[in-house]
Amino acid sequence: MPADKGGSRALLRALRAVMAGAGDGQQRLDQVVRLVANNMVAEVCSIYLKRDERTLELCATKGLRQDAVHSARLRVGQGLVGRIAERAEPFVTDDAQTAPGFRYLPETGEEIYHSFVGVPIQRLGEVMGVLVVQNETRRHYTEDEVEALEIVAMVISEMTEAGAFLGSGGLATGPGRRVGPVVFEGTAACDGVAEGVVHLHEPRLVVFDPIADDVDTERERLAEAMEAMRVDVDRLVEGNGLGGSGEHREIFEAYRMFAYDKGWRRRLNEAIDSGLAAEVAVEKVQSDARARMERVADPYLRERLHDLDDLAHRLLRHLVGGDDPQTAELPHNAVLIARNIGPGELMDHAGKIVALVLEEGSLTSHATIVARALALPMVVQAERITRDANPGDRIVVDGNIARVDLRPEGSILDAFREKVALAEQAREIYRTLRDKPATTPDGVTVRLKMNAGVLADLPSINASGAEGVGLYRTELQFMIRRNLPGREAQARVYSRVLDAAGGREVMFRTLDIGSDKILPYMRREKEPNPALGWRAIRVGLDRPKLFRMQIQSLVRGAKGRPLSIMFPMAAEADEYREARGMVEGEVARLAAMGHPRPESLKIGFMLETPSMVFADDRLFEETDFVSVGGNDLMQFFFAADRENERVRKRYDMLNFSFLRMLHQIVERCERLGTPLSFCGEAAGHPLEALVLAAIGFRELSMRPAAIGPVKRALLAADLGEARDAMERADRAGATSARAGLRAWAESRGLPV
Ligand code: PEP
Ligand code: MG
Numbered sequence: 001m002p003a004d005k006g007g008s009r010a011l012l013r014a015l016r017a018v019m020a021g022a023g024d025g026q027q028r029l030d031q032v033v034r035l036v037a038n039n040m041v042a043e044v045c046s047i048y049l050k051r052d053e054r055t056l057e058l059c060a061t062k063g064l065r066q067d068a069v070h071s072a073r074l075r076v077g078q079g080l081v082g083r084i085a086e087r088a089e090p091f092v093t094d095d096a097q098t099a100p101g102f103r104y105l106p107e108t109g110e111e112i113y114h115s116f117v118g119v120p121i122q123r124l125g126e127v128m129g130v131l132v133v134q135n136e137t138r139r140h141y142t143e144d145e146v147e148a149l150e151i152v153a154m155v156i157s158e159m160t161e162a163g164a165f166l167g168s169g170g171l172a173t174g175p176g177r178r179v180g181p182v183v184f185e186g187t188a189a190c191d192g193v194a195e196g197v198v199h200l201h202e203p204r205l206v207v208f209d210p211i212a213d214d215v216d217t218e219r220e221r222l223a224e225a226m227e228a229m230r231v232d233v234d235r236l237v238e239g240n241g242l243g244g245s246g247e248h249r250e251i252f253e254a255y256r257m258f259a260y261d262k263g264w265r266r267r268l269n270e271a272i273d274s275g276l277a278a279e280v281a282v283e284k285v286q287s288d289a290r291a292r293m294e295r296v297a298d299p300y301l302r303e304r305l306h307d308l309d310d311l312a313h314r315l316l317r318h319l320v321g322g323d324d325p326q327t328a329e330l331p332h333n334a335v336l337i338a339r340n341i342g343p344g345e346l347m348d349h350a351g352k353i354v355a356l357v358l359e360e361g362s363l364t365s366h367a368t369i370v371a372r373a374l375a376l377p378m379v380v381q382a383e384r385i386t387r388d389a390n391p392g393d394r395i396v397v398d399g400n401i402a403r404v405d406l407r408p409e410g411s412i413l414d415a416f417r418e419k420v421a422l423a424e425q426a427r428e429i430y431r432t433l434r435d436k437p438a439t440t441p442d443g444v445t446v447r448l449k450m451n452a453g454v455l456a457d458l459p460s461i462n463a464s465g466a467e468g469v470g471l472y473r474t475e476l477q478f479m480i481r482r483n484l485p486g487r488e489a490q491a492r493v494y495s496r497v498l499d500a501a502g503g504r505e506v507m508f509r510t511l512d513i514g515s516d517k518i519l520p521y522m523r524r525e526k527e528p529n530p531a532l533g534w535r536a537i538r539v540g541l542d543r544p545k546l547f548r549m550q551i552q553s554l555v556r557g558a559k560g561r562p563l564s565i566m567f568p569m570a571a572e573a574d575e576y577r578e579a580r581g582m583v584e585g586e587v588a589r590l591a592a593m594g595h596p597r598p599e600s601l602k603i604g605f606m607l608e609t610p611s612m613v614f615a616d617d618r619l620f621e622e623t624d625f626v627s628v629g630g631n632d633l634m635q636f637f638f639a640a641d642r643e644n645e646r647v648r649k650r651y652d653m654l655n656f657s658f659l660r661m662l663h664q665i666v667e668r669c670e671r672l673g674t675p676l677s678f679c680g681e682a683a684g685h686p687l688e689a690l691v692l693a694a695i696g697f698r699e700l701s702m703r704p705a706a707i708g709p710v711k712r713a714l715l716a717a718d719l720g721e722a723r724d725a726m727e728r729a730d731r732a733g734a735t736s737a738r739a740g741l742r743a744w745a746e747s748r749g750l751p752v
Contacts, residue, residue, distance in 0.1 A: 008148045009275040011039045012211045015155050018164075025165040029060035032159075036152055037062040040145070042133045044113055047156065048074075048081055049121070049129035049165075052178075053384060056085055056129065059165070063134065064108040072105045079103035081118055084130045088291045090119040090146050094138040115139040119150045123157040124283050124312070125290030126387070131156060151274050154284050158210035177387055181407050184382040186357070188402035189368045192377035192705070193420050194355035195413075197331050198393040198406070200386065201338035201345075202313045205320045210280045215273055222268055222278040225318035226259075232314060233259040258307050279319045286312040306340055335395050339386050343370045350374050350456065355397040357382050357404050363643075369476055373456040375705050379404050426751075430708025434465035438714040446693050446714055449505075449701040451679060453477065455493065458500035460704035465711075468504035470701020471627065471679040472497060474550065475511045487553050494557025505564055507627065507701075508554055509606065510547065510579070512536045512568035531641055536569030537579055544582065551586040560596035566604040566627055571612065573619040576605045580622075606679075608632035613661055620674045627701070628665060630680020637661065653682045654691055654737040656730055666696035677701055686713035686752040687741060694722040712751050721748070 018031045029047060037045035044063030048056040051073065058064070058072040077086040083101055084091050093099045096116040104111045113134035121129040131153045133141075159165065212218040233256050258264070264285070271281035289308055335355045336346075343366035346356070356371055361380030371378040377399035389395065389406055396405045396416045405412055439445045450466035452458070453476030461469070477493055478485065485493070497506055514535025527533035540547035554563060565583055570576040580603050591597045604625035607613065610633070620626065630653065635642040637658055638651040651658075662678075669676040677699035682688040684706030690713055692700060702710060722741065729740030745752045 008151060009212075011035065011148075011152065012155060012275040015152070015159070016209065016211045019159050019162075026060070028159070029165050030062075032156060033060045033062040036131070036133065036149075040133050040149070042135050044110070044132070044134035046108075046132045046134075047121070047129060048085075048132070049160065050076075050085070050127070056081060058105075058108065059129070061108070064110055068105065068108040072108050074103075074105065079105075080116060081130045081132060084118045084120055085127050088120045088122055088125070088127050088287075090117070090150065092117045092141050092146055094140055096134070110134065112136055115141065117141045117146060117149060119146065119153045121153045121157045121160070122287050123154075123161055124309075125287050128157055128160055148274070151271075151276060151284070154276060154280050154287075155210045158207050158280055158283075161204070162206050162208050178384075181405065181409050181412070182388050184357070184379070184385055184404040184406065186379040186382035186402050186404065187363065188378075188399055189358075189361065189363055189380045190356075190371045190376055190378035191399045192355070192375065193396070193398050193400065193416070193423055194333075194335065194377045195394075195396045195416060195420060196333035196335040196354045198389045198391055198395050199330055199334035199336055199353070200389065200391050201336055201341060202309075202386070203317075203391060205279070205316050207277065207279045207283075207320070210277050212272060212275055212277050215275075218272045218276075218278045218281070219269060221319060222272060222281070225278065225315055226265065228318045229311070229314045230259050233311075258311055279316055282312055282315050282319065306342055309339070310342070310345070331392075335397055337385055337389050337395075340365075341367045343367055346370045346374075347456065355399070357385055357395075357397055359383060359386050366479055369479065370454060370456065372703065373452075373454045375460075426712075427708065429712060433708060433711050433715070434463075436465075436711070436715070438711045440693070440714050440717055440719050442718045442720050444693060444698075444719050446689075446697070447677075447699040448707050448711055449677070449679075449699065450704040450707060451701050452497070452704075455496060457704070458497065461500055461502075461504070464704035464707045466504070466704060466707055469497070469501060469506040470677050470699065472506050472508045473512065474508055475513050478511065478513070487549055487556070490550065490553035491556040494554050495559060498558060498561050505562070507564045507566050507604070507625075509566050509568055510537070510540055510550055514539055531635065531643070537567045537575055538569070540567070541575060541578055547579075547582060548586055551583050552590060555587055555590050555598065556595060558596075558598045560599055562600040562602075563598035564602040564604070564625070566606055566625070568606050568629070569608050569632065570605045571609045573615050576619065576623065604675075606632075607665065609636050610661070613665055617668070617672060620668055620672045623674060625675040625677070626665070626669060628662070628676070628678045628680065628697075630678060630682045633680070634658065634682075652736040652738055653688055654741065655735060656737060659691065659695060659726075659737060662692070662697075663695050670696065675699075684710060686710050687738070687745065689713065690717050690719070690722050690745075690750075690752065691726070691737060691741065693717075694719045694726065709751070716750050717745070717748070 014035050015032060018028050018035070033045040033047055044061065046061040046064055047059050049059045051057045054076050056074050056076060057070060058068055059070065061069060074082050076082050080091055080096065080099060080102055094115045096102055096114055113136050115135040115138055116132065118130050118132040120127050121131050131149060133149065267285045268281050271284045272278060276284060286309065330352050334353045335357065336349060336353045337357050340358055340360040346367050347370055353376065355377040358367070358380045359382055361367060363380070368378065368380065377397050379397055379399055379402050382404050385404065393407050396408055396413065405416070408416070437445050438448050447467045449468045449470030450460060450464055451471040451473070452469050453473035460466070494508065514530060514533060554565060567576060567579045570579065583603055587597060587601060602624035604623050604627060606627050606629040608629035631642055634651065634653060640647040640651055642648055666676065676697065678692050678697050679701035683692060683700040684702030686709050689700055689710040693714060700710065721744065725740050725744035726737045729737050734740060
């Protein structure tokens with residue numbers, strides 16, 4: 001192929017003529033391979049497109065056997081072609097037969113060709129197929145030729161997306177795209193159920209003319225679109241109406257930097273110079289960036305990839321002229337579908353969507369944290385959903401069982417609606433219980449508090465009827481930002497939390513970072529076993545500056561109001577004592593500087609390691625309270641990583657060994673008069689909550705949405721009977737109390 005720009009532009013123009021011309025999908029595909037083969041003076045040119053996520057199909061060829069078209073298939077990852085699709089990068093060799101991984105398809109007759117160059121056909125990082133050129137002789141393909149072939153592949157991907165190859169003989173649907181009902185089994189990130197219609201976070205844009213007529217015009221279009229995009233981004237940062245409230249300012253500042261990046265602009269212009277329309281140039285540069293960055297393991301850099309994706313989409317929207325999804329009218333029951341989403345963007349959708357489904361995402365991502373704060377049903381790792389879903393499609397999301405039904409059939413929809421109706425009835429009941437104390441029929445009252453961590457949680461204090469905040473995870477505020485908040489910013493947040501609590505106690509937990517809680521802007525230590533590593537109070541004690549700054553912010557934010565502080569993951573008494581000493585020191589120092597002293601100061605620790613269960617009585621006398629962090633205590637008790645899907649659910653919290661340990665904690669706290677609470681996830685599950693109450697816990701802290709169901713269960717359950725049921729199961733030799741308790745609860749018709 002002529003590597004000079006003029007020559008490759010002539011080929012692109014010829015491709016455009018194919019796209020605009022008559023003929024069905026297959027005829028167009030055949031014309032394309034002929035054109036490319038002629039231009040590259042190659043004996044073979046073939047197009048493989050994805051039939052489904054794992055299979056590539058030979059869809060057109062010049063040079064290989066025609067009867068192999070639509071019958072020769074290979075798996076992604078298999079052979080040279082499969083490898084190109086898997087890695088999304090070109091592959092060149094002048095001796096295909098000896099190249100590692102080479103595997104020829106005998107039905108195509110390709111064994112006689114030595115030289116091979118293949119490039120992915122991809123759009124915005126999504127591989128749709130592979131374009132291959134082969135020569136019989138050993139021929140060296142130059143870098144410029146490979147680059148030119150990539151440009152051709154870009155145009156083919158746009159043609160594919162625009163439907164140029166659909167129709168008789170060609171493709172039945174877009175490559176690998178499913179039609180009709182599709183079920184996705186993802187990972188449950190936030191429970192709850194919702195029905196709605198698909199709203200694509202990044203609408204699929206179709207470019208009908210992927211080729212530049214005139215390079216100068218395209219450059220101008222790009223310049224105008226970039227300008228418009230920057231105005232957008234500036235507005236976002238200034239917070240004028242697009243959601244950039246003060247809280248998110250830092251997030252958007254970093255984002256603005258990318259919008260003004262000169263390297264990005266240069267690469268875009270270079271792609272235009274090679275003959276692509278401005279839209280396709282944006283997609284090409286973005287595909288390249290994705291391919292590069294997806295190989296990066298660093299979570300901070302991967303978050304940046306998300307910024308780049310988002311900017312590329314904004315730029316595309318300006319070029320194509322679509323609505324800005326940030327301001328576009330959303331249907332009233334929109335279910336947001338995205339490859340991934342940042343915490344700030346999700347916050348902008350608060351109150352406008354009923355559920356969220358991500359193709360990527362994880363249980364600990366910032367978006368997940370925000371979704372939980374907003375009580376949005378959420379499923380992550382719903383593979384390929386952005387590809388299969390169309391705007392306006394009906395969709396149901398069940399965050400309890402991690403299932404998403406796209407375009408569900410009537411019977412599925414009916415069953416689902418029944419479930420939603422039941423959930424709504426239950427919510428109505430919870431509303432009526434809101435102001436009642438959780439007192440069991442045998443007269444035990446359990447205080448129910450809520451866990452919180454971002455400002456979006458605050459309205460739940462009143463809505464849920466929580467008697468306070470039993471765990472305020474301060475690190476979440478640090479995690480959803482792109483830089484470390486300063487003393488003032490922190491103090492403002494803590495002050496607002498106390499304002500919202502309206503006099504109810506808030507237990508602020510000092511920064512719990514490390515392991516599953518990563519601050520994107522802090523350099524991470526490479527640790528072989530982060531859950532057992534340098535985390536939580538260990539970081540606080542070793543980095544006293546950060547710790548002190550937080551204590552100062554808490555004292556300032558309290559403005560003289562009562563303050564409760566607890567330390568995460570203290571594993572021995574001295575760690576607690578040292579941290580306590582630092583807190584008292586800071587309070588005294590600030591008081592000497594004229595800041596008001598908190599009206600009362602309580603300092604406690606989270607009991608999260610078995611070592612603390614066996615600490616000396618004195619520790620329990622010294623501390624103002626103990627809060628059991630069941631999530632970590634479980635993981636250390638059973639030596640089962642809470643982040644590891646494989647082992648996470650293997651052990652039951654109602655295992656009698658674990659319950660015996662909890663019982664010991666209760667007895668000791670009762671004997672020594674130490675206030676005790678439990679704030680792990682289990683407190684929010686009605687059956688577990690009953691057990692905790694039966695063992696003697698009188699204060700539980702949980703997700704706000706769990707308070708209603710737990711209160712309802714406690715109001716109906718006789719704890720003496722629950723203890724009897726547990727004892728019976730224990731005597732009968734059961735490992736866990738669960739089955740026995742469940743049978744008892746069912747016999748009593750308890751809502752667990
Ligand atoms: C816990 O470990 O139980 C806990 C409440 O803290 P986190 O989940 O934030 O580690
Ligand atoms: Mg913990």
